[in-house]
Each structure stands twice: as structure tokens, then as C-alpha cells.
Amino acid sequence: MTEIKKVAVIGAGVMGSGIAAHVANAGIPVILLDIVPQGANDRSALAKGAIEKMLKTKPAPFMHPKVAKLVTPGNLEDDLDKLADVDWICEAIIENVDLKRKLYAQLEEKRKKGSIVTSNTSTIPLDLLTEGLPESFAADFAVTHFFNPPRYMRLFELVKGPKTKPAVIDALRRFGDVKLGKEVVDCKDRPGFIANRIGIYWSTVATALAYDMGLTVEEADSIVGKPMGIPKTGIFGLADLTGIDLGPYVVGSMLKTLPKTDPLHQFYKADHPLNALMQKMIKDGYTGRKGKGGFYRNRGKEALDLKTGEYRATKRANLESAKVARKGLRALVEHEDKGGQYAWGVASRVLSYAADLVPEIVDDILAVDLAMKTGYAWKYGPFEQIDQLGTKWFADKLKAAGMPIPKMLEVAAGRPFYKEENGKVYQLTTKGDYAEIVVAPDAWMLADIKRGKQPIASNRGASLWDVGDGVACLEFHTKMNAVDADIITMVKEAGKIDKKGFKALIIGNDADNFSVGANVGIALFQANIAMWPAIEQGISEGQDAYMKLKYAPFPVVSAVAGMALGGGCEITLHSDAIQAHAESYMGLVEVGVGVIPGWGGCKELITRAITNKRRPGGPMPALAQVFEAISTAKVATSAMEARDMLILRDGDGITMNRRRLLADAKAKALKLAEDYKPPVPVEISLPGPTAKAAMSLAVEGFFQQGKATKHDVVVSGALANVVSGGKTDITEVITEKKLLELERENFMSLIKTSATLDRIEHMLTKGKPLRN
Known part of the structure; x- marks a missing residue:
């Protein structure tokens, strides 16, 4: 397999520079090239400017400012020779097939033999891109479609051509998965691939229907938002976020390449009043958050009236259907108010559309669901949503409404798209049988291990699971994984797993956040009735539990992802090692609620700072760093930054792919268990x-x-x-x-x-x- 050790990105726009930054986040050197600006004194000004801009951008494309040094700026006239030792060249220039082909011809002259070339396009078919180019080029060519921003959006759509070598796809898939931390989804060479094909239709339907049904933007966003498993921005808020000027462009591109039979042609009407309104907004500079405003402005205090085109004070949506949605998707779409009717109007069209695209755009339903969850941040994919409704119910409802029944719904014939049997999960195939969804031994979630099993021990706050090879996993499952008395009890139980034959422990879960800290609501209740002994006892028990874990006769590895704050961060500080997902946000934030870390967080950072061999001379600079971090409630915005704060140490690891985190933590724990000896108690001196x-x-x-x-x-x-x-x-x-x-x-x-x-x-x- 070709190993990708050096990368070049052509095109220093928002997307190209973001791809370059994320390659650098993976620790891979990358060359960023763009054209020479007319009359420029600095011929590489575009690439250099892009790097400088990214260092100031929030949210940050770089996981740490130091990785920006891995990006070498250049230009397409002076620096093409630098491609001679590059393993992968990713093109991310404007969507113009002639310009892309011209560029590829230049690359073919300069690239090393066997190097991979890809395009980040999502609108131009792959066979058009390679038309007229040598077969050797086509053999090394593929499409690698990132989603913006590349650091944060997990989807990586991979498309091969009829002449693409299998080794090229294998190398890109492995690199995208392990190095870049992406959910790699293989797609067919169809317009929009998977996510944009469905997503553009979804956004078109949801916005137009809201206008036609007389909903306000707030009402629409209160339905096509959290109640339907969509990001809390809602559909109009999402348009503001991505840029309203982007909408007509992407829809226009799709309409040019989609067959005339595609439902987008039937649904999209250029003369629709909403499209006219959006064109006026774009002309006047109201392009969303990057402009003077969009469907919302003034930090969300004003919203656009879709009928008058004027701004007014934002009104709280108060649709009963949005409240009913807590009972599930079917309860929402069955509700009789306009919110329920709107939800059904969107769901019926979009879910049917998605169900009719298999096997046209991809051969399996899992790929569709993964693409929408990781590319558009949907909580559930289209086929998962249909299962929530019930395949028979959905088919009957469509039939009653006079709508066509999608091919895959006919294949399902009333059966679910996914099913569980004997601890395994299966997906329905296009042939009508079920195929097992195989979980890789080095890329799994805790849910894959738990399926069909009982925990070693459990209470309301946490559970202990056997994850194989003599390793146990301590899982938190309170709200936001806030640490409470139940979790402390299970931490104590975890400290005795060696007596049950286990040789190592990992602490981790599948939630978005490792733990947001202690449950301060309990402390407030106790304080309000002056239960001071109970509060002090809680502090003592937490300290005791964490210390016993630190000095347990077996290694403990914390598998951190998302937020690990306060008491959640403190348990990781008492672990032998941390295996952190790259997107880990760690810190001791207790001062925000008027207290200080009480479960050993201060102690751990103090001892680490004092014993740090690289600390500046004398104790004061090191202690000042600890004092500043805790007193300002500083939170690392990546695992790399957590290393700067001494939360991660030299022996701790960083995993790019969330799906690989627990497996990496387990491997680290097993390695430590080979010749494990508990740490030696620390003694230090302080100035007082x-x-x-x-x-x-x-x-x-x-x-x-x-x-x-x-x-x-x-x-x-x-x-x-x-x-x-x-x-x-x-x-x-x-x-x-x-x-x-x-x-x-x-x-x-x-x-x-x-x-x-x-x-x-x-x-x-x-x-x-x-x-x-």
C-alpha cells in the first residue's frame, strides 16, 4: 500500500487551506499552492495569507499554532518542482472543468511516478475530470470530497474511477481514517455523491415548504432542528451559517448535472418567491453570518419576515408539535398542527428521496446514514429515521398521500432496515436479505462491545464492562456524564477489578463528552440547607476514590473525547495515561461556580509543574502557570493544547478518529500492564x-x-x-x-x-x- 508521508494542496481558498491545515494537524508536512496574484510583490501571497488568516480564525482550523509550521506556502508558477517528493496532491480550485484539466496536465509533468492526485469536487463527474489525460494519470486519480470546515466535519467521501488503481483507494481510505480521523464513505460517481445529493434536496424542500405553509423562520427552525435530529441552528439558521449566497450556486450546479427525472427538478422553481427574496438579500449583502445578516441578524435578536422581507424582533416559536417531538419522530409527523404537517411534508419527501437513491449513489444503506450524520450532523440517518417511523407505517402513509413508494421501501416489505440478533447488527441489502455490519477490532465503540452482554457492575451513574483481553471499561452514563455519588461509588468498584481477574482499566464512553464535571446541583441543594458535613464528606470520598485509582495495582487509561472538565478532568489526571481524541476540550473550570478543584486537580497540576524537567528555573514560573490556568478556568481547545497545560504528558497519546479511541486506549492499557508497577508517591517543596x-x-x-x-x-x-x-x-x-x-x-x-x-x-x- 502506498504510504502518504507528504501532501500538496492546490488552491488556498477556504476549503483548500482548511484541508492543508487538517493534514498538518495530523503531523504531515503539506505544501499549499495557489496562483500568482497580478502585480503582487510576494508571488506566494495567497497561500501565505491563507495561513495567516487561519491562525486568527475561530473556530481554529489548526489544532495548535505550532502545526502551521508544517504548511509550506508557494505558488503554481515557481513551486511545481516541489511536487517531486509529494505522495498525494489534492486539488481544491474553483469548479471549472477546463481549469482543472489544465492544472492536471501541469501536475502530470511534475509529480513523481505513482503519486496520488485527487479533486475535492462534488459537482463535476470524475470521468469528465480525467478526459483527454494519460491513462497513467487516470490510474492514480480519485475524488476526495471533504466537508467544511475540514477539521471539524468528519465525512470524507471517496470516489474511484473505472481506471483508478485499488492501491490508490486503499491508501486514501487508510489515510483519511487513521491520520485525518474521518468517516470514510465510498461513493459512486454521481452528482453530489451522497451527502450533498440528499442535503441540497433537503434544504431546498425545507425552506420552500416553510414559505409555502406560512411558517416563520423561527417556527421552521423549531421543527427542522432538534425535534428532527438536525443541528440546533435549524434550517434557516444553517443557511445563515453556510452562507445564503452559496445556496443558488450549489442548487444550480446540481440541476445542471442531475437527470431531468430527479425530484429536485420537480421541486425547485426558479421563480419561487423565496428564491426572489434570497436573490435580493444576496444583492444587498445579507448573505448570513459572514454578511450584514441573513434570515437572522443582530446576534439572533431580529428575524426576517419571509412575506414582507423586513426584519422584526425575534419571536419565540410555540408549536405544540415541537414539544410532542420528545415522544419520537412519529409523534411529531402525526401531530395535526402546522408544525406537524410541516415535519411530515419535509420527512415524507426527503426520506423517500434518500430511500430511492440506493443503489444509484451507493450500494448500502449504512453509507447513506453515515454520510448524513457526519456530513450534515444529523443525529439519525434517513434509514434510521424510517425505522423510527416503521417501514410499513411509512409506506402506508405515503400510499395514502398518493406519493410513490421508494424502491428500498418495497424491498423492506414491512421489515426494518436494521436489526439486532445475538449481539450483532445487520443491515438490509438491495437484494432483500440482511448483511452483518462488521466491527473492526481496532475501530469500535463501547456500544459494539455491550450489545447482548451484561455489565460486571452497574448503578444509575456508571457501569463496568468487560472489553476483552483482561481489560475492563468504566463507563459514565449520567446526564452530560456529570460526576455524582453513583459515579464515585463505581470508581471505587473499578479500583478493585484486579480481584475479578482483570489486569487493566480504561475509562471512557460513547457520549459526545467524557464528563462535564461534578454535579453542582447536588452541592447547591446541600449548601442551601447547611449540610456542610455532607459536602465535605463528598469531597473526601472523591479524593479517596481518585487516589486509590491512581495507586491501584493495575494500569488505568482514560479515553477522553469532547469535554473533560472539572471533576471529569480530575479523574483523567489520576490515570496512568490518557488516550485523547484530537478534539478533546480539557480543563479545571471550577472557579466559574465560585470554588476550586477539590478532587485532586490542583494537586496533580502543581506536582506536574514542579517535577516537569522542562520547566523554567525556580518554582514560581511553573506555579504561576498552574495558578493562571485554574484561576481563569482555561480550557484546552484540542488535545495538543492540553499537552501544553500539562494535562496530557509525554507518554499520553492522541487519536484522530473517534471510532478508534477506545481501541487505542485498550492497546495502551495492555502495553502498560506487561510490566506494571504503581507510581511512586510524590513529595515536593513549595514556597508558601x-x-x-x-x-x-x-x-x-x-x-x-x-x-x-x-x-x-x-x-x-x-x-x-x-x-x-x-x-x-x-x-x-x-x-x-x-x-x-x-x-x-x-x-x-x-x-x-x-x-x-x-x-x-x-x-x-x-x-x-x-x-x-
Whole structure:
């Protein structure tokens, strides 16, 4: 198999530069080339400007500023010779087939033999792109379609041509999966491939129907949003996010290439009033969030009236159907109000459309569902949604409405598209039989392991599972995986798994977030009735549970993905190692609710900073870094940034593909178990009152400048007391036990203040910190 060790991206626009940035995120050197601007002093100004812009962009295309150094800017006139040692050249220029072919002819002269060339197109058929080019070029050519922004959108559509070598597809699939962390979906060479073919039709239907049925943009977004498993932006909010000016372009491109029999031709009407309104918006600069506004403006405080074209104050949608949707998709589409009718209008057309595209665009239904979930962030794919409705119910409902029955619905004949038997999952094929969905041994989710099995131990907050080879997995399953007494109980149980024959433990789950921290609602309730001994006991039990895990006679590896905050971050700090998904957002954020980390988080960062061999001279710079991180509730915006904060250490790993995280964590745990010895207890020396005074002085300065609040000073003072070591000096030894006592004492002093209780209540009711 061809190994991709160096990449070139041609085209430094938003998409091309984003692809280059994500290749750099994977640690792969990449050359970014674009044209020479007319009259430019710097001939590589476009590529250099794109890199500079990405370093300032939020959300950031780069996982860490340092990886930008892996991107080498250049231009297409002076730097084509640099392609001689590149393994993969990805073209991402404008959608013009003549320009692309001209570029390919230039690449053919300069690229090394056997190097892969791909296009990021989604509108031009592959056979047109390679027309007139040598067979050797066609053999190395494919389409690799990323979704924007490339760092965050997981879908990677892969299309081969009739002459593409199998080794090319194998190399791209492996690289996209392991290195780039993508859900690689093989597609047929059809217009829009999978996600855009369905997604463009879906957005066209949902917006036009909303207008025709007299819904406001708020009402439409309240239905074609969370109730239908769509991102919370809703359909009009999504248009604002992607750019309203993009809509006519992508629809126009699809209409040019789709057969006249495609439903998009029947549904899309150029003279529809909504299209006229959108054209006027584009002309006036109302292109969405990147323009003066879109269907919403003024940070969502105003919404566009679709009938008058004027802005008005945003109104809260109050459709009963949106509330009924909690009972499921069928309850929503069966509801008689206009929201329910709208939901059925969208679902009936879009799900039918998707069900009729198999096997035209792809041979299996799973690929369709994966594409929509990872490319358009749908919670459920079209075939999963039809299963929720019931295939027979859906077919009967379509028939009653006088709508055609899709091919795959006829194949299903009342049976589900997916079924589970004996711990395995099967999908319905186009032939009408069921095929097993095979789970790779190095790429699985916990649900794949749990299916058909019982846990080793379980309570309402967490469970222990046997994941094979003598490894157990501790899974949290509270709301947002917030740590509560049940989880602490199961952490204690996990500390004894060696007595049940296990040799290693991983801590992880399938949720979007590892854990958002402690359940502060419980602490607020206890504090309001002055249950101080109960709160202190909870802190002590958490400290004890985490410490026993740290010094257990077997290795513990935390498999982190999404948010690992507060108490959730603290358990990872007490693990022997962390295997983090690249998109891990970790930090100790307790000051936001007016307390400090109380389950050993301060202790762990302090000891790591002091014992860090690369720390600057003397303890103060290292302690200042810890103090700043905790006092500002700093959260790493990637696993790479978490390494800077000492949350991840040198031996910790980063996994790009979420589906591979638990398998990588298990492999790390087994490796550690080969000759495992528990860590040696840490003893350090800290400066004491002199360090506390310096930290407190800095916070007082921020208070005087208006950058810190009155209670910030109080909370930071308590934190400074812990980070400095309390009443000690640099000649004395401080144990972990002493640091835990300091954490507990200072946590309790803060939880008893009314200002902290106000912060906790505000966070619970408003979802954001109170600046008091």
C-alpha cells in the first residue's frame, strides 16, 4: 500500500487551506499552492495569507499554532518542482472543468511516478475530470470530497474511477481514517455523491415548504432542528451559517448535472418567491453570518419576515408539535398542527428521496446514514429515521398521500432496515436479505462491545464492562456524564477489578463528552440547607476514590473525547495515561461556580509543574502557570493544547478518529500492564506565603483594572493558598495528602459564601458563569 508521508494542496481558498491545515494537524508536512496574484510583490501571497488568516480564525482550523509550521506556502508558477517528493496532491480550485484539466496536465509533468492526485469536487463527474489525460494519470486519480470546515466535519467521501488503481483507494481510505480521523464513505460517481445529493434536496424542500405553509423562520427552525435530529441552528439558521449566497450556486450546479427525472427538478422553481427574496438579500449583502445578516441578524435578536422581507424582533416559536417531538419522530409527523404537517411534508419527501437513491449513489444503506450524520450532523440517518417511523407505517402513509413508494421501501416489505440478533447488527441489502455490519477490532465503540452482554457492575451513574483481553471499561452514563455519588461509588468498584481477574482499566464512553464535571446541583441543594458535613464528606470520598485509582495495582487509561472538565478532568489526571481524541476540550473550570478543584486537580497540576524537567528555573514560573490556568478556568481547545497545560504528558497519546479511541486506549492499557508497577508517591517543596502574596497581588491588579470581580479575588485567594502550599516554605516537604487537605479546606471555605452559591445557581439556571 502506498504510504502518504507528504501532501500538496492546490488552491488556498477556504476549503483548500482548511484541508492543508487538517493534514498538518495530523503531523504531515503539506505544501499549499495557489496562483500568482497580478502585480503582487510576494508571488506566494495567497497561500501565505491563507495561513495567516487561519491562525486568527475561530473556530481554529489548526489544532495548535505550532502545526502551521508544517504548511509550506508557494505558488503554481515557481513551486511545481516541489511536487517531486509529494505522495498525494489534492486539488481544491474553483469548479471549472477546463481549469482543472489544465492544472492536471501541469501536475502530470511534475509529480513523481505513482503519486496520488485527487479533486475535492462534488459537482463535476470524475470521468469528465480525467478526459483527454494519460491513462497513467487516470490510474492514480480519485475524488476526495471533504466537508467544511475540514477539521471539524468528519465525512470524507471517496470516489474511484473505472481506471483508478485499488492501491490508490486503499491508501486514501487508510489515510483519511487513521491520520485525518474521518468517516470514510465510498461513493459512486454521481452528482453530489451522497451527502450533498440528499442535503441540497433537503434544504431546498425545507425552506420552500416553510414559505409555502406560512411558517416563520423561527417556527421552521423549531421543527427542522432538534425535534428532527438536525443541528440546533435549524434550517434557516444553517443557511445563515453556510452562507445564503452559496445556496443558488450549489442548487444550480446540481440541476445542471442531475437527470431531468430527479425530484429536485420537480421541486425547485426558479421563480419561487423565496428564491426572489434570497436573490435580493444576496444583492444587498445579507448573505448570513459572514454578511450584514441573513434570515437572522443582530446576534439572533431580529428575524426576517419571509412575506414582507423586513426584519422584526425575534419571536419565540410555540408549536405544540415541537414539544410532542420528545415522544419520537412519529409523534411529531402525526401531530395535526402546522408544525406537524410541516415535519411530515419535509420527512415524507426527503426520506423517500434518500430511500430511492440506493443503489444509484451507493450500494448500502449504512453509507447513506453515515454520510448524513457526519456530513450534515444529523443525529439519525434517513434509514434510521424510517425505522423510527416503521417501514410499513411509512409506506402506508405515503400510499395514502398518493406519493410513490421508494424502491428500498418495497424491498423492506414491512421489515426494518436494521436489526439486532445475538449481539450483532445487520443491515438490509438491495437484494432483500440482511448483511452483518462488521466491527473492526481496532475501530469500535463501547456500544459494539455491550450489545447482548451484561455489565460486571452497574448503578444509575456508571457501569463496568468487560472489553476483552483482561481489560475492563468504566463507563459514565449520567446526564452530560456529570460526576455524582453513583459515579464515585463505581470508581471505587473499578479500583478493585484486579480481584475479578482483570489486569487493566480504561475509562471512557460513547457520549459526545467524557464528563462535564461534578454535579453542582447536588452541592447547591446541600449548601442551601447547611449540610456542610455532607459536602465535605463528598469531597473526601472523591479524593479517596481518585487516589486509590491512581495507586491501584493495575494500569488505568482514560479515553477522553469532547469535554473533560472539572471533576471529569480530575479523574483523567489520576490515570496512568490518557488516550485523547484530537478534539478533546480539557480543563479545571471550577472557579466559574465560585470554588476550586477539590478532587485532586490542583494537586496533580502543581506536582506536574514542579517535577516537569522542562520547566523554567525556580518554582514560581511553573506555579504561576498552574495558578493562571485554574484561576481563569482555561480550557484546552484540542488535545495538543492540553499537552501544553500539562494535562496530557509525554507518554499520553492522541487519536484522530473517534471510532478508534477506545481501541487505542485498550492497546495502551495492555502495553502498560506487561510490566506494571504503581507510581511512586510524590513529595515536593513549595514556597508558601511568599508565592501566595505574589499571586494575590496579581489578582488585585486585575481587580483594580476591572478585569476581575470582587468574588474573583476571594476565589483566587483560596486557590493561591493551595498552589503556594499554604503555611510552608521551600525547605519543607509537602505530600499529596497535605495538598488534598489544602484543597478540601479552601473548597469548604468558598462553598459557604453566598457569592459562590449565587454563581452555582446562575450556572444551573442560565448555563453561563455569573460575574459577581
